[in-house]
Amino acid sequence: MDAADKTRLNQRATLLKSLAHPSRLLMMEMLEERPRCVSELTEAVGADITTVSKHLAILKRAGLVKDVKRGTYSDYELVCGCVSHFIDCIEQGRSGQEVCVAGSAATSPRQEKQIEH
Amino acid sequence: MDAADKTRLNQRATLLKSLAHPSRLLMMEMLEERPRCVSELTEAVGADITTVSKHLAILKRAGLVKDVKRGTYSDYELVCGCVSHFIDCIEQGRSGQEVCVAGSAATSPRQEKQIEH
DNA sequence: AGTATTATTGGCGATATGGCCAACAATGTC
DNA sequence: GACATTGTTGGCCATATCGCCAATAATACT
Structure with missing residues (x-):
């Protein structure tokens, strides 16, 4: 196994890790329906908004979602819906x-x- | 979100977590080719055999692989190849x-x- | 300007995960 | 039986993850 393989496996593991949390999975499912702001996701998840914000940052960093600013709101949407x-x-x-x-x-x-x- | 949903999300997160590690991904890929014993996987992963054995236990517990005893060997194979x-x-x-x-x-x-x- | 709303970031403690060693179990070989 | 080989399990420590609070930023409203 060479270095490129190692990098690929690490990236893939990181991608899966970013999905491997019940709250993040719920958010992904909700975003498959339509974009949502952080507050809406927070209410559904039932956790602190700071926690949800950090979850979203993880999904964003993994390239799974992107955010669109709308006033004081941040709407999040899927990069790919499937x-x-x-x-x-x-x-x-x-x-x-x-x-x-x-x-x-x-x-x-x-x-x-x-x-x- | 009802209790059934919560359970479903938890199970799904657990499944993803069980895959979300570079060594486990490598093993899964190797097992897609053919069944392998623990020693063979250990050599490829480059970690302690006890570590690999525990990784395999995680994959097994997730229902992704199964083991077949052959003398002192444990051959592991995928439950589904894809x-x-x-x-x-x-x-x-x-x-x-x-x-x-x-x-x-x-x-x-x-x-x-x-x-x- | 002052206040409210929405969201993000830093920090901290609690919990989970990962890796190796030591010990043990199971089978095969001499 | 004694020994070697192959794996598994328990334990311990290092690191990562998670969730809340406090503080901050950015925009909207009066």
């Missing part, structure tokens, strides 16, 4: 769920249907 | 990369009710 969907796919491939076609390789994802919207 | 592929998809949807996979509709989030102005 993230949760792919998590669905990962979820479905685990043990306990029998949707996985035996022997499928990484290069041939098992169900196109799951990729489309 | 996890990395979906991470590719998430990666491609971030800012900096304009392409959103599968012609997703989510590129233009609806603008509805926002808070005040």
